[in-house]
Amino acid sequence: MQQRKVAVGAVALVSTLVLTGCASDTGSNGEAAVDCSPAGEAVTLEFTSWIPGIEEVVGIWNDANPDIQVKVQTGPNGNGGTYKNFFNQLAAGDAPDLGQIEYDALPNFVVQDGLTDISVCEDVVKAESEFVPWTWGQVTLGGGEAVYGVPQDSGPMALFYRADLFEANGIAIPTTWDEYKEAAKAVRAAGGYITNFSTADINQFAGFVWQAGGSWFSSEGDAWTVDLADDASVKVAEYWQSMIDEDLVATYPAWTDEWNNAYNSSTVWSWTSAVWGANSISSGAPDTAGNWAVAPAPQWTEGAEEAGNWGGSSTAVFTGTDHLYEATKFALWLNTSEEALTALNSLANLYPATLEGMQLPALKEGVEFYGGQPIYDVFATAAEQVSPDFVWGPTMTQTYADVSDGFGKAATGSGTLLDALEKGTAKTIAAFKAQSIPVNE
Amino acid sequence: MSKSASLAYKQEPLLSRAAAMLIMGVFTLYFLVPIWWLFVASTKDKGDILTTAPLWFADFNFFENLGALTEYRGGVYFQWLLNSALYAGLGALVATVFAGMAGYALSKYQFRGRDTVFNVILGGVLVPSTALALPLFLMFSQVELTNTFWAVFLPSIASPFGVYLSRIFAAQAVPDEVLEASRLDGSGELRTFFTIGWRLMLPGLVTVFLFQFVTIWNNFFLPLIMLRSEELFPVTFGLYAWNTQLNQIPELRSYVLIGALISIIPLIVMFLSLQRFWRNGVGAGAIK
Numbered sequence: 122m123q124q125r126k127v128a129v130g131a132v133a134l135v136s137t138l139v140l141t142g143c144a145s146d147t148g149s150n151g152e153a154a155v156d157c158s159p160a161g162e163a164v165t166l167e168f169t170s171w172i173p174g175i176e177e178v179v180g181i182w183n184d185a186n187p188d189i190q191v192k193v194q195t196g197p198n199g200n201g202g203t204y205k206n207f208f209n210q211l212a213a214g215d216a217p218d219l220g221q222i223e224y225d226a227l228p229n230f231v232v233q234d235g236l237t238d239i240s241v242c243e244d245v246v247k248a249e250s251e252f253v254p255w256t257w258g259q260v261t262l263g264g265g266e267a268v269y270g271v272p273q274d275s276g277p278m279a280l281f282y283r284a285d286l287f288e289a290n291g292i293a294i295p296t297t298w299d300e301y302k303e304a305a306k307a308v309r310a311a312g313g314y315i316t317n318f319s320t321a322d323i324n325q326f327a328g329f330v331w332q333a334g335g336s337w338f339s340s341e342g343d344a345w346t347v348d349l350a351d352d353a354s355v356k357v358a359e360y361w362q363s364m365i366d367e368d369l370v371a372t373y374p375a376w377t378d379e380w381n382n383a384y385n386s387s388t389v390w391s392w393t394s395a396v397w398g399a400n401s402i403s404s405g406a407p408d409t410a411g412n413w414a415v416a417p418a419p420q421w422t423e424g425a426e427e428a429g430n431w432g433g434s435s436t437a438v439f440t441g442t443d444h445l446y447e448a449t450k451f452a453l454w455l456n457t458s459e460e461a462l463t464a465l466n467s468l469a470n471l472y473p474a475t476l477e478g479m480q481l482p483a484l485k486e487g488v489e490f491y492g493g494q495p496i497y498d499v500f501a502t503a504a505e506q507v508s509p510d511f512v513w514g515p516t517m518t519q520t521y522a523d524v525s526d527g528f529g530k531a532a533t534g535s536g537t538l539l540d541a542l543e544k545g546t547a548k549t550i551a552a553f554k555a556q557s558i559p560v561n562e
Numbered sequence: 563m564s565k566s567a568s569l570a571y572k573q574e575p576l577l578s579r580a581a582a583m584l585i586m587g588v589f590t591l592y593f594l595v596p597i598w599w600l601f602v603a604s605t606k607d608k609g610d611i612l613t614t615a616p617l618w619f620a621d622f623n624f625f626e627n628l629g630a631l632t633e634y635r636g637g638v639y640f641q642w643l644l645n646s647a648l649y650a651g652l653g654a655l656v657a658t659v660f661a662g663m664a665g666y667a668l669s670k671y672q673f674r675g676r677d678t679v680f681n682v683i684l685g686g687v688l689v690p691s692t693a694l695a696l697p698l699f700l701m702f703s704q705v706e707l708t709n710t711f712w713a714v715f716l717p718s719i720a721s722p723f724g725v726y727l728s729r730i731f732a733a734q735a736v737p738d739e740v741l742e743a744s745r746l747d748g749s750g751e752l753r754t755f756f757t758i759g760w761r762l763m764l765p766g767l768v769t770v771f772l773f774q775f776v777t778i779w780n781n782f783f784l785p786l787i788m789l790r791s792e793e794l795f796p797v798t799f800g801l802y803a804w805n806t807q808l809n810q811i812p813e814l815r816s817y818v819l820i821g822a823l824i825s826i827i828p829l830i831v832m833f834l835s836l837q838r839f840w841r842n843g844v845g846a847g848a849i850k
Contacts, residue, residue: 169790171803173811174635176792194709194790201806202786209696209787213703217790376809381612397810404812407609469810 157242157446163187164444166451167217169194170436171203174468178461182454189447191219199223199434200518207439211235216439218448222270223434224259225324225513228338230437231262231269232515232558237438240268242449251457256474258509260435270435271452272474274465276395277503278328278429281402283390284414284492286313294416298360301419305369314389318361319375320528323521324431325394326538329357331511332429333421338514344559347514347549349524350542356421358538365531365538372532381405393418395431396472396500403490411489415496417503428503430511433474472500479504516552523548597826604820608813627820639821641793642800646779647828648711649796653718654775661721661774662767665728666759670741680729686722692783699787713788714796718778724770731766732759768839775832797825 168179168191176193183190194217196203204226210216211233222230230236239245245268249257256272280294287294287304290311295301305315319325330337335353339346350358364370371389373380383389385406392398402413418428436452438445455461462478465471473479479501487493514520527541553560595617602619603611604627610620631639668680698717702708707716736759744754760767785799795803801821804814 167790171807173807173814195792195803196790197786197803197806198809201802206787206790209699210703213700213708215703215708378612378616385613400812401809404608404815405612408613471810 157239157449159446160444163190164447165190165192166219166442166444166448167192167194168219168436168451169196169203169207169217170221171195171198171201172221172465172469172471174464177468178455178464181460181464182451186451189451191451199226204229204518207235208233211440214441216441218442218444219436219438219452221273221434222437223432224256225517227260227269227435227437228262228513228515229517232556235440236269237440237442237445238267238269239271239438239445239449239452240266242446244453245271245449248453248457251475251477253474253476253479253504253507255430255507255509255511256433259433259513260437262512270437271449271456273434273436273456274432274471275474275504275507276328276397276430276432276472277500277507278332278393278395278418278431279499279503280416280418281392281394281398281413282416283387283409283412285412286311286387286390295419296417297423298419298421302360302364302369305364306367308390309369313387314371314383315369316391316393317371317373317375317380317383317389318365318532320372320532321374321525322376323524323528325375326357326361326528328395328429328431329361329393330354330429331508332418332427333357334427334508334510336511338512340512341561344561345514345553346561347546347553349520349546349549350539354542355539358542362531362538376401385409393429396497396503397432397470399488399491399496400470411492413491414494415491415499417499426506427508428506430507472497514549514553515558516549516556519552520545520549600819600823600826604816604823606816608816611816611819624820627816628824631817631820631824634817635792638792639797639800639817642795642797643825643828645794646796646798646825649714649718650775650778653715653778654771656719657721657724657774658767658771660719661724661728661770662732662760662763663755664725665730666732666736666755666763668725669729669732670736670738670759683722683725686720687726691717691777691781695783695787698784702788708788709790709794711794714781714785714794717784718774718781721770721774721777724774727766727770727773728763731763731769735762735766765839768836772832772836776829779829797821801825 179191260270292307295304308315333353335351337349438448462473484497487495524545530536531538605624606620607623614620
């Protein structure tokens with residue numbers, strides 16, 4: 122009810138500001154422009170993040186900046202409860218100064234008037250060139266000038282595959298999705314599955330759509346357009362539907378023991394996943410150490426260089442902070458300085474969103490689990506191939522839930538992926554209307 | 563009671579007894595297997611958890627895992643255990659005292675609006691605590707008590723169900739004659755309650771304590787909404803937070819497992835040591 126009112130105002134405003142790309146100095150909250158000047162005295166900022174070990178990284182900052190002390194607050198990951206808490210705190214006027222927000226959740230906060238436009242701070246605008254361009258697109262929402270966060274990490278996607286098994290069976294490493302399907306048949310004949318198609322977690326699918334050049338959300342004028350079944354999505358959905366129908370892929374729920382076990386027991390031979398997936402495989406399939414390798418993700422057209430993205434987050438400044446200047450200074454340090462990025466990488470396996478960060482010494486080394494291959498070079502290349510045009514909608518939690526319901530049915534044969542996307546579109550539009558978010562039909 | 567029960571036992575046909583035993587056996591297994599699994603899993607090292615038979619041991623790494631849990635993030639896990647003990651132990655104790663006093667008063671004193679008060683409290687039993695969490699958060703925000711010990715402790719000391727139970731216990735365990743006698747002897751009402759009423763109600767109050775202890779120990783939603791500082795988390799919430807980070811830090815899996823195992827020990831100890839009272843308390847109503 123209160124949310125609804127806020128949403129109407131915010132959307133109208135955000136749409137004019139961001140989506141039509143019209144420059145403005147006013148904050149997203151419709152109040153007078155927030156001033157970005159130093160407080161002139163010692164301040165303490167509150168920062169909520171669920172990254173393991175974040176206290177240590179912040180400790181480095183606190184030691185060096187006695188005048189800007191940062192207090193870390195923590196909790197479960199965003200969708201595990203922390204986003205809900207952010208909204209509660211915003212409602213209570215009690216939000217922290219800074220918070221970790223994943224790219225796909227940012228529009229939700231913007232629409233509900235939860236974030237400060239930090240582009241009023243000069244340093245923020247100057248920092249743009251340090252970031253991988255598409256990550257900046259994720260925090261500016263649609264390429265406008267308002268900036269709602271500092272990119273933190275990203276999840277460029279590439280192909281993890283069992284080098285030993287592909288070689289022993291004489292199967293070439295696929296470079297296109299057509300070749301991938303041919304390879305899948307060969308793998309199936311050899312008794313394995315080429316990959317696992319995750320039906321419970323549709324973020325992987327979104328990454329595939331992203332790579333194929335699709336976009337689920339867009340906006341013209343002051344209204345959103347929702348189309349989870351655009352041409353690219355249809356292509357991707359039909360491709361994976363045929364893989365499921367022909368029994369060429371496994372459909373274990375991701376991150377479960379049976380899923381880990383499928384990789385560990387060499388039942389599943391490859392995985393097109395984000396950079397952080399490297400860690401999921403090495404811990405989930407310890408028996409296969411040394412046998413994996415990484416190659417660029419298969420392409421839709423021969424010789425293309427497109428990559429998808431899966432995951433990534435930003436450091437955002439909440440509405441109501443009294444210390445915008447200090448908050449952005451800290452957020453920029455956290456996400457651009459070599460010492461912070463190195464610490465975030467070693468403590469939490471975060472893959473930096475800055476161009477320089479991708480060249481960290483730790484990311485240049487060969488990785489034992491992957492036969493000594495310097496795998497992060499592949500991801501650094503992929504990161505620069507991610508399209509900047511993919512936009513998330515403001516009700517992603519609900520959209521994910523609706524679509525994954527349908528994906529589950531597709532896995533058991535009582536529906537198709539395309540059905541799920543079409544129903545997801547309808548339900549998402551309904552959810553927009555319920556929140557008074559203007560929508561084109 | 564026991565005599566007639568055993569008599570009935572003998573007369574029962576063997577078949578139905580066997581069926582009953584079978585059902586009980588199946589359910590016992592159903593409840594014990596997850597705990598067994600948890601115990602076995604927490605003795606394995608990271609790799610073995612996924613690769614070896616889930617219900618039998620591989621290399622025995624229990625103490626290594628325990629050591630790793632102790633070291634991880636400065637032993638924050640044990641801080642969480644301590645917090646849980648404080649929230650649940652102290653909270654249940656205070657809640658029991660309040661509920662005992664309220665139940666005693668509602669049962670032993672005649673006053674205007676007594677039934678109304680009792681009905682309102684009874685209504686409180688029906689309101690799920692999750693529904694109250696958000697309004698509580700907004701109220702605590704107003705007085706700047708969110709993210710403090712009090713944010714979890716204060717809501718825990720109210721136990722409508724405890725008041726309801728206490729009223730029943732007081733009605734049957736504390737005879738009016740005893741109270742009159744003590745009044746004649748010149749004892750004040752408070753003193754009468756704490757020296758006589760309290761003692762007579764004790765088995766019932768232990769039941770209230772146990773109920774409230776378990777409720778607070780398992781209350782997950784309130785800490786989720788109220789707390790932001792790791793050092794204030796109760797163990798259930800801390801383990802949940804770790805569990806949501808498995809994607810990023812798969813190593814946390816072994817900490818979550820052994821942490822979960824250790825966290826059920828206090829509950830088991832509590833039940834075993836108080837079950838004598840507990841059984842008396844629960845049974846009290848039935849016998850009369």
